[in-house]
Amino acid sequence: MAVTSKYFSGSERAHEEHHEEEHDPRESLMFDPLPRGVMNDMVMESMHTTSWKFWLVLGILAFLVATCFFYAWGYMISEGLYVAGVMRPSFWGIFLVNTVFWIGISHAGTFISAILRVMKAEFRRPFTRAAELMTTFGLIQAGASIFMHLGRVWLAYWLFPIPNERQLWPNFHSPLMWDLLAITTYVLGSTMYLFLPLIPDLAMARDRSTGWRKTFYRILALGFRGTEGEWRHLTVAMNIFAFAIIPVMFSVHTIVSWDFAMAMRPGWSSTVFGPYFVLGALHSGMGAVAIVLFIMRATMKHMDYFIRKEHFDALGKLMLIVSFAYAYFFFNDYIVQWYGGDLATDNLLHWLEGGPMAWMFFQMIGFNIVLPWLTLWNKRIRTTPWLLALIGLLINVGMYWERYVIIPVMLTINRMPFTWRLYEPRIEIFLTIGTFSMFLLFYMIASRLIPLIPVWEVQEGQMTHSLRKVGKAHLPTITEFE
Amino acid sequence: MSLMVDLNRVGAKGSLIQEEASGKWGMVIDQDICTGCQACVAACAMENNLPFVMEEDAGYGRTLHWIRIERFWEGEYPEVSATPFQPMLCQHCGSAPCEPVCPVFASVHSQAEELNLQVYNRCVGTRYCANNCPYQVRQFNWRDYHFLPFHANDFDGQLVFPLHNQLNPDVTVRQRGVMEKCTFCIQRIHKAQDTAKSEGREVEDGEFTTACAQACPTDAIKFGRLDDHESLVSQLAQQERGYQQLHELNTLPRITYLKAERAE
Amino acid sequence: MADTTFLALFEDIDPAANAIEKLHEMGVTNDRMEVMSGVPINPRMLGRPHPWTNVSRLALGGAIAGFFFGLFLNFGTPNLYAVRVGGQALFPIPPGLIILFEMTMLFALLATFLGVFLESDFPNYRSLQYVPQISDGKIGVFFQIPQEEQQKFTDALNELGAESVEPTEARQL
Numbered sequence: 001m002a003v004t005s006k007y008f009s010g011s012e013r014a015h016e017e018h019h020e021e022e023h024d025p026r027e028s029l030m031f032d033p034l035p036r037g038v039m040n041d042m043v044m045e046s047m048h049t050t051s052w053k054f055w056l057v058l059g060i061l062a063f064l065v066a067t068c069f070f071y072a073w074g075y076m077i078s079e080g081l082y083v084a085g086v087m088r089p090s091f092w093g094i095f096l097v098n099t100v101f102w103i104g105i106s107h108a109g110t111f112i113s114a115i116l117r118v119m120k121a122e123f124r125r126p127f128t129r130a131a132e133l134m135t136t137f138g139l140i141q142a143g144a145s146i147f148m149h150l151g152r153v154w155l156a157y158w159l160f161p162i163p164n165e166r167q168l169w170p171n172f173h174s175p176l177m178w179d180l181l182a183i184t185t186y187v188l189g190s191t192m193y194l195f196l197p198l199i200p201d202l203a204m205a206r207d208r209s210t211g212w213r214k215t216f217y218r219i220l221a222l223g224f225r226g227t228e229g230e231w232r233h234l235t236v237a238m239n240i241f242a243f244a245i246i247p248v249m250f251s252v253h254t255i256v257s258w259d260f261a262m263a264m265r266p267g268w269s270s271t272v273f274g275p276y277f278v279l280g281a282l283h284s285g286m287g288a289v290a291i292v293l294f295i296m297r298a299t300m301k302h303m304d305y306f307i308r309k310e311h312f313d314a315l316g317k318l319m320l321i322v323s324f325a326y327a328y329f330f331f332n333d334y335i336v337q338w339y340g341g342d343l344a345t346d347n348l349l350h351w352l353e354g355g356p357m358a359w360m361f362f363q364m365i366g367f368n369i370v371l372p373w374l375t376l377w378n379k380r381i382r383t384t385p386w387l388l389a390l391i392g393l394l395i396n397v398g399m400y401w402e403r404y405v406i407i408p409v410m411l412t413i414n415r416m417p418f419t420w421r422l423y424e425p426r427i428e429i430f431l432t433i434g435t436f437s438m439f440l441l442f443y444m445i446a447s448r449l450i451p452l453i454p455v456w457e458v459q460e461g462q463m464t465h466s467l468r469k470v471g472k473a474h475l476p477t478i479t480e481f482e
Numbered sequence: 483m484s485l486m487v488d489l490n491r492v493g494a495k496g497s498l499i500q501e502e503a504s505g506k507w508g509m510v511i512d513q514d515i516c517t518g519c520q521a522c523v524a525a526c527a528m529e530n531n532l533p534f535v536m537e538e539d540a541g542y543g544r545t546l547h548w549i550r551i552e553r554f555w556e557g558e559y560p561e562v563s564a565t566p567f568q569p570m571l572c573q574h575c576g577s578a579p580c581e582p583v584c585p586v587f588a589s590v591h592s593q594a595e596e597l598n599l600q601v602y603n604r605c606v607g608t609r610y611c612a613n614n615c616p617y618q619v620r621q622f623n624w625r626d627y628h629f630l631p632f633h634a635n636d637f638d639g640q641l642v643f644p645l646h647n648q649l650n651p652d653v654t655v656r657q658r659g660v661m662e663k664c665t666f667c668i669q670r671i672h673k674a675q676d677t678a679k680s681e682g683r684e685v686e687d688g689e690f691t692t693a694c695a696q697a698c699p700t701d702a703i704k705f706g707r708l709d710d711h712e713s714l715v716s717q718l719a720q721q722e723r724g725y726q727q728l729h730e731l732n733t734l735p736r737i738t739y740l741k742a743e744r745a746e
Numbered sequence: 747m748a749d750t751t752f753l754a755l756f757e758d759i760d761p762a763a764n765a766i767e768k769l770h771e772m773g774v775t776n777d778r779m780e781v782m783s784g785v786p787i788n789p790r791m792l793g794r795p796h797p798w799t800n801v802s803r804l805a806l807g808g809a810i811a812g813f814f815f816g817l818f819l820n821f822g823t824p825n826l827y828a829v830r831v832g833g834q835a836l837f838p839i840p841p842g843l844i845i846l847f848e849m850t851m852l853f854a855l856l857a858t859f860l861g862v863f864l865e866s867d868f869p870n871y872r873s874l875q876y877v878p879q880i881s882d883g884k885i886g887v888f889f890q891i892p893q894e895e896q897q898k899f900t901d902a903l904n905e906l907g908a909e910s911v912e913p914t915e916a917r918q919l
Contacts, residue, residue, distance in 0.1 A: 036784055036883025080625030080658040081607070087543040089618055091609040151607015151622065151659030158586050158606055161819055168604070169823035173582035173834055176608055178844045180585065185852040192859040200784070200881070206919060207878035222863075223870030223919060226880050229797040231786040233865040236801045240858045244805075248851050255844065263614045264579045264731060415728055416570070416618040418552040421543040459883060460785045481788050577833035584831070591830045734833075 025467060025476060028310050030122060033462035036455070040204055042302035043451045047205075049301045050448060061441040069434030072427055073148060081151055083427045090411040090423035095149030096259075097403045098435055100277070101284065102142035103183070103256055104399060108285025109135030110190060110249040113197075114242045122478065123314040125461045126306040129201075129454050130296060131289050132194040137442045139187045141435040146183075148431060175262045178255045186245075186252045193241045196234060199224045201451040216449070235482070253278045260406065266344035267337065267410040276329035283326045283368060284399035286319045287392030292443070294389035296452065306453045309383040316382030319395070323372035330369070348413040356422060357409045360401045367398025505576060505736045506596040507666055508708035509695070510718040511569050513742040516702040518551050518567035525697030526571075529667060531653045533627030534645075546621045548572070548664040549694050566742035569703065571694070572619045572664035573727060574598045576734030580611035580620065588661070596736075597666055605660040612661060616728050619663055626658045666705070667692040687713035708736065749778075749890040751915075752899065754908040755879055761907030762885040763792045768902055769889055780888040782880045801861040808857020809850050816842075816849030873916040888914065 025031040034042075076083050086093040109131040116124035147153050159180055161170055170177050203224040206217035224230060257277035260268040270276075290312070297307045337345050352361045371394055375381050382388060408423035425432075446452075460481070468477035526532065526549045535546050549571040555564040578598045580589045588605035591598060600611075600620075612620035634641035649655060652669040656662050674690040687706045695703040706715035718724070719738040726735045756762040762781070769779060776795055781787075789796055820842040828836055862868065880886045891899055893913075900911040 036881075040882060081622075082539060082544070082624035086609075087624070088545075088612070088622070089543070091612040091622065149608075151609065151661075152605070152657070153607075155606045158604070161823065166604075168587060168827050168829075169819075170585050171582070171587045171829070171831065172820050172824070172845055173831055173838065173841055174585040174610070175583060176585040176610055178841065178848070181845060181848040181852075185848050185855070188852065189855040192855060196859070196862065203919075204784070204881040207881045218871070218919060219869075221919070222866075222868040223872070223874060224866075224868070225874060225876045225919070226782040226784060228781050228783075228787075228789055228794065229799070230866045231783070232789075232797045233799050233801050233862045235786050236799050237805075237858045237862045240802060240805050241855065244851060244855055244858075248848075248855075251844075251847060251851075259610075262583070263610075264616055265613065411613065414618055415616050416552075417554065418550070418568075418570070419543070419618040456785050463785065481786075481791075579832065581831035582834050587829045587831070589831070591832070593830060 025474075027308065028476075029126060029306060029308055029458065030461050030465040031467070031476065032305075033459075034305070036459050039453075039455050039458065040208065042305060043201075043453050043455055044205065044208055046301040046303060046453075047448050047451065054299075054444070054448075058441065058444055061437045061444065064433060064437035065441055067434075068430040069144075069438050072430040072434060076148070076427055076431070077153060085424045085426040085428055086149075087421065087423070089414050089416075089419045089421060090408045092149065092411060093408050093423055094404070094425050094428035094432055095145045096407050097400070098145035098432055099142045099149075100256055100403045100407070101400055102138040102145065102435070102439075103253060104277075104281035104284040104403075105288045106135040106138035106142065106186075106190065106285070107249055107253060107278070107281035108289045109133070109138075110193075110245055111282055111285060112289065113193065114245045114249070117238075117242045118246070121314075122461055122465070123311055125457045126453055127289070127293055127311060128457065129194070129198065129450075130292055130452050131285075132190065133443060133446055133450075133452070134285070134288060134292060135190040136187075136194050137439050137446075139183070139190065140442070141439050143183065143187065144438075145431075145435060175255065175258045179259055182248075182252045182255045186248055189241070189245050189248055193238075193245055196238050196241065197454055197457065198450060199234065200226065200456045201454055204455060205451055250278055253281045265410070265414060266342065267348045267406075267413070270333055270337065272329060272333045272336070276326075276333055279322060279326045279329050280399055280402060282322045283319075284396050286315060286322055287395035287399070290315050290319070290392030291389045291396075294385045294392075296447070297385060300447065300452070303453075306458065309385075312385050312388050313379065313382045316376050316388050316391075319388075319392070320372055320376040323369060323376070323395075327369045327373075330365075344413070344415050347417075348410060351413050352405065352409065355409075355412075357405065360409065361405055364398045364401040364405060367394045368402065371395070371398075505574070505708040505734075507574070507671065508706065508715050508719065508736040508738070509666070509692075510704045510715045510724070510738045510740060512702045512704075512718075512740040513566040513568060514702075514723075514740060515700045516551075516567045516569060516742075517700055518553060519699060520551055521697040521699060522549050522569060522694035522703060523547055523551065525693040526664070528648070529650055529653070529693035530665070531628075531649050531655050533630075534633065535624075535627050536630065536632060539624065539627075544622075544624050546623070546627065546662075548619070548621065548662070550619075568739070569694075570617060570619060570727075571737070572598060572666075573617055573733065573735030573737050574664075574666060576736070577732060579614045579616065579731075579733060583610040583614050584608070585610075595668070595671065597668065598663075599665070599668075600661060600663055602654060602656050602660045602662060607659040607661065609661065616731055616733065621662050623656050623658045623660055623662065628655055687715075750893045750896075750913050751875055751888055751890050752896065752911055753875070753877060753914040754887045754889070754903045754911045755877070756885040756887065756908055758907070759787065759791055759885065762887060765887060765903050765906045765908060766792050766794065768906055769887070769899075772899065772902065774889050774891060778890040780875075782876070782886040782888070784881050784883040787885070800865055801858060804861035804864070805854050805858040808861075809854035811857070812850040812853025813846060815853060816846035819849065820845040871919075873918050875914050875916050876919055877914070884909070 084093060112124050112131040113128040147156055150156055159170055199221060202217050202221035206214065206221045209217055254274035257273040261270055261273035263269065293307050293311065297303045338349055352358065371391060375391055412420055412422055464479045464481055466477050466479065467474040530548060532546050532548065535544055549569055552568040552570050553564060555562045557563060574597050581591055581598065585608060586604050586606055588601045589611045590601060609622060612622060631641060633645050634643050670690050670692060674685050678685045687710055692705045695705040704715055704718060706713045708716055710716060721740060723740040723743065724738045725741055726738060754765060756765065781792060781794060821837050824836045875888055877886060903911045
């Protein structure tokens with residue numbers, strides 16, 4: 001749009017005059033504007049372009065979903081939970097690990113699109129949608145994992161507070177009930193929050209597609225035209241969502257942690273679990289965003305215009321800060337448990353540091369704390385997309401181990417030594433592969449169906465950014481439009 | 483004017499627990515005379531329709547026993563020093579950790595009998611109760627063990643389960659996916675109450691007993707009324723040797739163990 | 747009415763604002779004018795009145811409804827079928843606060859979302875006045891004037907930098 005180029009025209013001249021300056025403002029997406037029509041076409045083209053590799057990966061993932069998710073789950077439902085590795089004392093196994101893990105992944109989306117929106121962190125603009133999609137698809141996997149773990153999943157509707165022939169309501173004393181309500185709120189809330197900023201982009205896609213896509217976008221865009229009233233309702237609603245979904249997000253993972261913290265078990269009964277889990281969720285979520293951005297940039301057309309080094313840089317800084325906070329809570333949790341000297345807790349800590357799963361415990365410290373601290377202070381590492389994605393991947397491995405340590409490994413040790421026994425996952429391994437494949441499959445399909453870049457938000461950002469001459473220098477300036 | 487706060491209303495558990503601390507039915511287990519013969523385990527399985535889980539599952543920690551004999555030892559054979567046998571079953575806590583965590587009210591407290599109940603038909607199998615039980619006495623039906631083909635005879639393709647003939651008609655057979663645990667033989671309690679009611683009297687101490695207590699050859703397990711101070715269990719529970727498992731967790735167990743004093 | 751709707755397209759905010767001012771001078775009132783854009787533009791920048799929205803009120807209403815639903819769940823349902831568990835009160839307050847919070851938020855968010863639908867008349871699949879250039883970032887000013895005055899308005903707006911001024915018809919989006 002010409003608005004942007006007009007604001008920018010001064011700075012372009014400035015650039016020519018000061019070409020010896022080290023920092024070129026056009027490295028930043030906000031200072032490198034393109035006309036809206038060009039950006040629209042770039043996003044549309046990225047959605048339409050698929051190579052044979054895309055279909056090959058899609059086919060493999062679809063096969064994995066069919067076998068490892070649907071067939072394996074169906075087999076488990078028809079045979080009984082004995083095909084899984086859960087037993088006494090590890091009544092909860094990888095299913096709950098997956099649940100906590102996926103809810104953790106889902107926190108990144110809310111964090112980036114809500115907290116950074118409220119804080120007006122401008123670098124968020126091009127990848128809010130990519131992160132929000134992770135929220136929705138991650139929560140689907142989390143929900144599926146909860147239902148997988150139920151002994152009689154066909155009666156799962158008994159958990160919902162609906163009038164029924166038994167005239168019995170669910171038990172609101174139960175942390176699982178709080179969990180159900182919180183996750184329901186979060187799933188619905190984050191899906192609506194994904195959809196609202198998507199409407200203008202769907203309208204954009206509607207205007208420039210034909211055939212079945214036209215029908216698809218026409219239905220989803222709901223007849224959005226961009227009148228003043230529509231924009232006003234939309235921005236007010238998005239503002240409400242941004243503020244309201246933050247406490248919901250904190251409550252969700254806190255309540256998930258309460259599933260453990262409320263229980264009368266050594267290692268679990270900890271008051272710091274709430275914030276510890278929230279930070280852990282952000283830790284894995286940020287890492288996952290780095291992976292997704294890297295894959296998007298590497299495989300989708302034109303994404304290197306929208307997703308730039310500055311975004312990886314900002315993400316790397318966030319990951320480092322989150323890892324500091326994570327380390328703080330980790331230390332806090334363990335030192336309190338250790339210093340207390342309670343016999344059952346003592347046994348548990350010895351088991352963690354010296355038992356057969358000690359490798360997992362130490363890898364978790366290595367990947368979650370040591371690795372980010374050693375690497376992410378370096379700008380060159382932060383701005384190298386594949387390196388940041390690799391670090392993000394390792395952080396996610398570490399966070400998965402963290403949940404694994406907290407659930408089945410900690411469940412091994414209880415106050416009745418007679419029942420101690422190490423958990424061995426069986427069919428859970430396939431189901432875990434199934435949930436991961438399903439997440440990736442959904443994401444791949446979505447990447448070709450909905451605009452992954454919120455074009456209107458990018459354009460809005462580019463319109464509000466300009467260079468202002470202060471003395472001899474031209475400095476980045478943001479105009480508040482609202 | 484003093485400020486009165488009903489602790490039950492605001493969620494503190496104190497006063498309600500005190501009311502229920504005494505309990506109605508209780509058990510005393512004398513570890514001094516327990517020989518670890520497992521007769522109680524077998525009797526419980528027969529009385530309460532517990533299935534045979536077979537070797538593989540039993541070896542993997544999926545035994546279905548409402549009562550188990552715990553024993554520990556130190557050192558290498560033959561220089562082992564063993565602890566006394568410790569029969570472990572549901573303690574029927576007055577303030578049971580397993581109860582509030584169930585989202586569907588499958589684990590509830592019986593106000594009338596002051597027992598901890600498991601309603602099999604309501605259970606959806608979240609297994610939270612089992613995680614939260616500090617005694618680890620809750621059992622999960624990982625599969626339909628009663629219908630394992632191994633237990634059946636094959637008559638021209640038709641599976642016939644002879645073991646089903648020995649099922650106790652007073653007790654249900656549990657479906658897979660539900661949690662179960664010791665009921666203090668609630669079917670026997672109800673039978674005794676019905677008899678007493680038809681005769682117009684209260685249930686007397688010693689009138690009936692649980693399957694495990696009945697089968698115990700040394701009478702190490704005794705069952706009776708706790709609310710009757712003259713009863714055998716009440717008197718035994720007052721002994722100096724008496725202690726409760728994990729007393730410090732304030733679960734108010736209804737089972738008193740009598741500490742073993744014999745030298746091992 | 748004999749009036750026809752015309753559409754003037756602008757590249758930029760400034761000419762659009764000037765054009766709207768001109769239209770006001772020429773006697774087109776705000777309610778005979780509609781502005782569409784590809785990005786949210788503050789109506790103040792165009793010299794247009796702030797559109798009224800009920801979304802936040804609906805959200806508040808939803809929050810209140812959710813609060814009472816939470817009250818019913820936590821303090822109502824236990825009375826319908828009283829079950830005692832774990833030596834706890836029939837409805838202890840600390841867990842109740844969680845239920846209240848979640849239900850309040852859920853209903854507030856749902857009401858906000860449905861509020862957008864309600865206020866914007868979504869979903870709307872009828873024929874509407876629209877051109878695809880708007881989602882390309884153009885600012886479209888729709889205004890209703892009598893057919894015969896077309897030339898006068900076209901000249902005035904072209905002078906102010908309009909890319910095109912043409913009569914429009916409702917079309918299937």
